[in-house]
Structure formats: structure tokens, C-alpha cells
Amino acid sequence: xxxxxxxxxxxxxxxxxxxxxxxxxxxxxxxxxxxxxxxxxxxxxxxxxxxxxxxxxxxxxxxxxxxxxxxxxxxxxxxxxxxxxxxxxxxxxxxxxxxxxxxxxxxxxxxxxxxxxxxxxxxxxxxxxxxxxxxxxxxxxxxxxxxxxxxxxxxxxxxxxxxxxxxxxxxxxxxxxxxxxxxxxxxxxxxxxxxxxxxxxxxxxxxxxxxxxxxxxxxxxxxxxxxxxxxxxxxxxxxxxxxxxxxxxxxxxxxxxxxxxxxxxxxxxxxxxxxxxxxxxxxxxxxxxxxxxxxxxxxxx
Amino acid sequence: xxxxxxxxxxxxxxxxxxxxxxxxxxxxxxxxxxxxxxxxxxxxxxxxxxxxxxxxxxxxxxxxxxxxxxxxxxxxxxxxxxxxxxxxxxxxxxxxxxxxxxxxxxxxxxxxxxxxxxxxxxxxxxxxxxxxxxxxxxxxxxxxxxxxxxxxxxxxxxxxxxxxxxxxxxxxxxxxxxxxxxxxxxxxxxxxxxxxxxxxxxxxxxxxxxxxxxxxxxxxxxxxxxxxxxxxxxxxxxxxxxxxxxxxxxxxxxxxxxxxxxxxxxxxxxxxxxxxxxxxxxxxxxxxxxxxxxxxxxxxx
Numbered sequence: 001x002x003x004x005x006x007x008x009x010x011x012x013x014x015x016x017x018x019x020x021x022x023x024x025x026x027x028x029x030x031x032x033x034x035x036x037x038x039x040x041x042x043x044x045x046x047x048x049x050x051x052x053x054x055x056x057x058x059x060x061x062x063x064x065x066x067x068x069x070x071x072x073x074x075x076x077x078x079x080x081x082x083x084x085x086x087x088x089x090x091x092x093x094x095x096x097x098x099x100x101x102x103x104x105x106x107x108x109x110x111x112x113x114x115x116x117x118x119x120x121x122x123x124x125x126x127x128x129x130x131x132x133x134x135x136x137x138x139x140x141x142x143x144x145x146x147x148x149x150x151x152x153x154x155x156x157x158x159x160x161x162x163x164x165x166x167x168x169x170x171x172x173x174x175x176x177x178x179x180x181x182x183x184x185x186x187x188x189x190x191x192x193x194x195x196x197x198x199x200x201x202x203x204x205x206x207x208x209x210x211x212x213x214x215x216x217x218x219x220x221x222x223x224x225x226x227x228x229x230x231x232x233x234x235x236x237x238x239x240x241x242x243x244x245x246x247x248x249x250x251x252x253x254x255x256x257x258x259x260x261x262x263x264x265x266x267x268x269x270x271x272x273x274x275x276x277x278x279x280x281x282x283x284x285x286x287x288x289x290x291x292x293x294x295x296x297x298x299x300x301x
Numbered sequence: 302x303x304x305x306x307x308x309x310x311x312x313x314x315x316x317x318x319x320x321x322x323x324x325x326x327x328x329x330x331x332x333x334x335x336x337x338x339x340x341x342x343x344x345x346x347x348x349x350x351x352x353x354x355x356x357x358x359x360x361x362x363x364x365x366x367x368x369x370x371x372x373x374x375x376x377x378x379x380x381x382x383x384x385x386x387x388x389x390x391x392x393x394x395x396x397x398x399x400x401x402x403x404x405x406x407x408x409x410x411x412x413x414x415x416x417x418x419x420x421x422x423x424x425x426x427x428x429x430x431x432x433x434x435x436x437x438x439x440x441x442x443x444x445x446x447x448x449x450x451x452x453x454x455x456x457x458x459x460x461x462x463x464x465x466x467x468x469x470x471x472x473x474x475x476x477x478x479x480x481x482x483x484x485x486x487x488x489x490x491x492x493x494x495x496x497x498x499x500x501x502x503x504x505x506x507x508x509x510x511x512x513x514x515x516x517x518x519x520x521x522x523x524x525x526x527x528x529x530x531x532x533x534x535x536x537x538x539x540x541x542x543x544x545x546x547x548x549x550x551x552x553x554x555x556x557x558x559x560x561x562x563x564x565x566x567x568x569x570x571x572x573x574x575x576x577x578x579x580x581x582x583x584x585x586x587x588x589x590x591x592x593x594x595x596x597x598x599x600x601x602x
Contacts, residue, residue, distance in 0.1 A: 001545055001546065001549070001551070002544065002552055002553045002556075003553050003554075004383060004549055005387060006384060006387050006388055006391070009380045009383045009387065009549055010380065010384075012380065013379060013380030013549065016509070016511055016547065017509045017511070019509070019510040019511075020508065020509045020510060021508075021510065022508065024350075025508060025509075026509075028344050028346070028350065029509070031340050031343050032379075033379060033380065035336040035337070035339055035340035035343070036336070036340075036379060036381060037380065037381065037384055038336055039333060039336035039337075040381060040385060040388070042332050042336075043328060043329050043332045044388055044392070045329070045384075045388065046385070046388075046389065047385055047386070047389050049325075049329065050376070050382075050385045054370070054372045054373055054376065057361075057362060057372050058362050058370070059362075060358075060362060061358060061360075061361060061362005061363050061365065061372075062363065062365065064359045064362065064363065069355070069359070071355045071358050071359050071362075072355055075351070075355065078314060078333075078337060079310045079311065079334065079338065080337060080338065080341060080351075081351075082305060082310045083307060083311075083338055083341050083342070083346075084341060084346050084348055084351045086305070086306060086307050086310065087307055087341070087342070087345055087346065087347075088347065088348050090307070207321065207322075207326060208317070208318045208320070208321045208326075208327075208330070209320040209321060210318070210320075242303075243303065244317075245302065246317065248302070248305055248310055248314065250302070250303045250304075251303055251304050252304050253304075255303075297352075297355060297356045297359050
């Protein structure tokens with residue numbers, strides 16, 4: 001293994017990993033090497049460009065904290081998160097099940113429990129919206145006592161994790177449905193917002209002349225025993241960026257428009273969103289989600 | 302741009318970058334998106350695997366310090382550094398010019414200047430080796446007053462950056478050739494060594510059942526006005542890993558064996574290495590190197 005040329009290096013790198021005991025790890029790394037090398041050969045990557053790439057990846061890693069996950073943000077703006085999400089959805093969602101969307105980098109476990117009819121806005125102020133509906137299975141049968149996590153930006157377009165004191169949770173909560181799977185919860189009308197632009201991913205997005213905006217949305221995670229965890233989001237149809245989400249999250253089945261005077265709203269005078277979430281059966285015994293609590297992804301110390 | 306499927310997402314991501322003003326950045330990112338998405342589609346990357354990847358990349362970034370560059374190490378063990386290096390070499394080295402090799406993550410700028418005949422071993426102890434020869438151009442004509450940077454491990458197989466006090470430089474130095482391009486400098490016989498195994502890259506290498514060893518070598522950087530910077534290394538032919546370098550650095554033209562009794566050695570009784578470095582003309586006005594001082598790659602603070 002000497003004098004490896006531009007093509008032999010790929011086979012040599014794969015050969016050095018051929019004794020990986022875990023077959024899936026071997027398969028993934030084999031493909032990673034081939035595509036990474038193909039990329040470098042295709043663009044004839046130069047040393048100074050390679051070094052810029054190293055510096056960029058280093059800066060992305062160093063920007064991560066328990067409150068910020070810059071690598072998830074990078075995956076999002078490159079369309080990788082959407083791709084993994086869509087593949088996951090295609091591999092286990094029942095045809096009538098609600099479509100998935102990106103979890104994003106702002107999910108937190110152990111959000112405060114909110115009673116039915118309560119609000120997830122504890123500190124933030126702004127115009128209220130009622131969100132209500134039912135959790136059902138793919139055949140339309142109610143799923144009793146499902147849990148719904150909802151989280152979103154405040155009226156300034158910021159998540160609690162981006163606020164001065166990120167330890168204080170706000171604009172997020174967990175609601176448990178009743179025995180008919182029904183839920184209703186109050187929140188604020190979410191605002192469209194820019195992804196964080198003060199880090200290396202923001203710098204890249206600016207160099208690409210992208211607007212960096214996401215349309216207004218409410219993140220949703222629905223879970224119930226025996227069902228596949230549903231990670232999705234509801235997008236507000238009147239947002240100017242509904243067709244140009246910088247992280248490619250929008251599916252038309254997830255677009256909603258708050259309206260007043262809805263007969264079945266628990267508060268018809270309040271702008272209301274009705275959305276029924278249809279869960280797919282869990283055939284895999286657990287299934288993953290594209291995203292995670294950022295505090296779990298940064299090594300301590 | 303809604304409802305993007307597993308193939309449309311790639312075109313959409315590329316379209317969002319289509320207004321990048323810098324054409325080379327646009328070209329590189331276009332290819333990066335395609336190969337990244339092809340990779341994810343080929344292996345049908347699952348959310349939990351994607352998340353492991355995010356956590357891995359985050360850990361690699363967080364392991365970087367001004368004294369340690371874990372992303373360069375990752376690039377090295379994946380064969381990417383060798384590939385970029387070989388492409389760079391192929392694009393500007395004259396046929397008779399010395400081959401390049403990896404700079405690696407242990408180069409430091411401003412190493413101490415050592416007089417001709419001096420040693421780069423200021424603190425470390427071990428069997429001495431004399432290294433001597435001439436810096437010439439690709440036609441064999443001497444290059445006067447060229448500078449040679451040499452750096453290597455000590456007799457324990459560690460670089461100064463890995464020692465208890467990484468601020469103290471040792472086993473590295475800069476020598477200026479005489480007007481005939483001749484140099485001679487003393488060092489210690491380098492030892493083969495394991496790449497750092499206490500970080501995420503080491504964990505990966507262990508999970509791949511790789512030995513993680515590099516054969517003994519002396520890093521060399523030669524520079525002279527008007528010539529392309531030569532980043533290379535001399536590898537010791539008697540090292541058991543000479544044919545299985547875990548970062549794929551060895552070229553046969555760079556393999557040397559110290560010998561005593563060499564008639565032209567400045568110290569024939571000492572094991573000596575004679576190597577003449579042949580510089581290529583600099584047609585690009587600069588040209589990069591695969592690697593850099595790690596302190597330059599970690600954002601301050």
C-alpha cells in the first residue's frame with residue numbers, strides 16, 4: 001500500500017475498513033468513502049479549499065452547545081434532514097398517516113405539561129391561537145391519551161433556547177389527549193423567522209445569497225404506545241416564505257390557516273387551527289426521529 | 302417548493318444555492334449536495350444513524366483545540382487528505398520534483414531556527430540520526446538558501462503538541478541551506494506511532510478494527526522563493542507498518558533507511574539519511590498545502 005494514485009486511494013481506504021465487525025457501519029462507511037472521494041475528484045478539490053472545509057467543519061462543531069446544534073442546522077440547510085425524513089416516512093408511515101416534517105434543532109425533552117385548554121405561552125405575549133383536534137390511527141379510530149409536544153417561536157420569532165436565559169422554557173409544552181384522543185391547547189400565532197445567522201452556517205447561507213427564512217410553523221411530536229412516533233409541524237399558509245422554506249420542511253398536507261368562527265372550536269372567537277393527527281402503527285419497535293435535544297449531542301466538559 | 306420527494310429535494314437544495322456569487326463556491330456546493338444526498342439515498346440512512354453522524358461530527362469539532370485538529374485527523378484516516386494531496390501533486394509538480402506527502406495535524410509555524418549541523422532535539426533523548434543532502438530544482442540545479450522545516454515524534458512516539466506542556470516546542474526546527482542548497486541537521490530516529498486514539502476519530506478507527514499506526518517518518522516542508530512549497534515526509538523502510546500506514550501517506554520514492562559509513566555524510570559514524578529535495582517551479586503563485594498549524598483553525602474564545 002504505497003504510491004496510491006487518485007483512484008487507488010479509495011479502494012485502499014475501503015480495504016482498511018473491511019474488518020469492521022458491525023456490517024451496517026461497514027456499509028455506511030464504505031459508501032461514505034466512495035461518495036466523499038467522488039466529490040473531491042469531481043471538483044478537483046484544492047488544498048486551500050480543503051483547508052477552508054476543515055476550518056468550516058471545525059467552526060460548526062465549536063459553535064455547538066447544549067443550547068445550540070449547528071450541525072443539525074447545517075444538515076437542514078443542505079436538504080439532508082428533509083431527505084432522511086422523507087425516507088423514514090416512506091419506510092413505515094401508513095398511507096393515511098400524517099406526514100412527518102423536520103424536528104429541527106430546538107426540540108427539548110421534558111417540556112412542561114400543560115392541561116387541556118391551557119397555553120404553552122407562559123412568558124411570551126402576542127395574538128393567541130387555539131389549536132385543537134384529535135389523534136387517530138390510520139383508519140381514523142381515536143387513539144386515547146396520546147401525548148402531544150408542541151414548540152415554536154415567540155412573538156419575536158425566537159425560541160426559548162435563543163433567549164437570554166435559555167434555561168427558562170417557554171413556548172413549548174406537553175398536552176395529553178382525552179380518552180377520545182381529543183386535544184385543545186392555546187398558543188401564540190407563530191412568526192416566520194430567520195435561522196441563526198451569527199454562526200458558520202449563517203455565514204455560508206449569506207455567501208449563497210439565500211434569505212435564510214423559515215415560514216411560520218408550530219413543531220409537533222405525537223406519541224402513544226404501539227404507534228410510531230410522529231414528528232411533524234404545521235405551517236401557516238399565509239406566510240410569504242411558505243414556498244421557499246430555507247430548510248425544505250413544508251408539505252402541503254401540513255399547511256393550515258387559523259380562522260375565527262369555527263363551529264367546533266373550543267373558542268370560536270379566537271383564531272383557531274383544527275388538525276387531526278393520524279398515527280401509523282409501529283412495526284419497527286421504535287423508529288427514530290430526525291433531530292434530538294441539542295443538550296444530548298454535546299459531550300460534557 | 303412543497304412536498305419534495307427523495308429526488309426532488311436534491312434539485313431544490315441546489316436551486317436554493319444557484320445565486321451564489323462565487324462560481325467556485327457554487328460548483329463545490331452543488332457537487333457536495335449531490336454526493337451527500339446520493340450517499341444518504343444509497344445507504345437509506347435512517348434517522349437514528351443520521352443522529353449518530355451528527356453527534357460524531359459534533360464531537361470531532363469539539364475535540365479541536367489550538368493544539369489538536371481532529372477534523373484533519375478524520376480527513377487523514379478517510380483517505381481524503383491523501384487524495385487531495387495527490388491531486389495537488391499531479392497538477393503542478395514537475396516530473397523530476399520530489400513527491401508530496403501529508404502535512405498532518407502536527408505542523409507548527411515559527412519553529413526554532415537550527416544552524417547547519419545542529420539538532421532539532423532540544424529536550425528529547427534517543428539514538429541520533431544525521432539527515433543531509435541538497436535542495437535542487439527539477440533540473441538538478443542547486444537552490445541556494447532554501448528553508449527546510451523538519452518535525453517528528455520524540456523517542457516515545459509523541460509530538461511536542463501531545464506532551465504535557467504543548468507550548469514548549471521540541472523535535473521540530475527550521476534549517477537554512479547554504480548557497481549550494483546543501484543542508485545537514487541532526488535529529489533522533491523517529492518511531493512509528495499510533496494516531497491519537499482518545500477522541501472520536503480514535504473511537505471510529507477502533508470500531509473498524511484498524512491498527513491506527515503510522516510508520517516512522519520525518520515531516521519535511523521545503524520553501525524557496527519562486528518554487529512551489531514542498532510538503533512531504535521521509536518514511537523509514539524498516540518500520541513494520543511501512544505498507545499499512547493508517548493515513549495512506551507512503552510513496553516509495555520517499556522511503557529511506559539510515560545507514561552508517563556513508564562516505565559523504567558529515568558524520569559517517571552516525572546512522573545517516575541522504576535525501577535531495579527537488580523543487581518544482583511555482584506556476585500558480587503560491588499553491589496550498591494539505592494541512593496547517595492547528596492553532597489557526599480553531600476560532601478564538
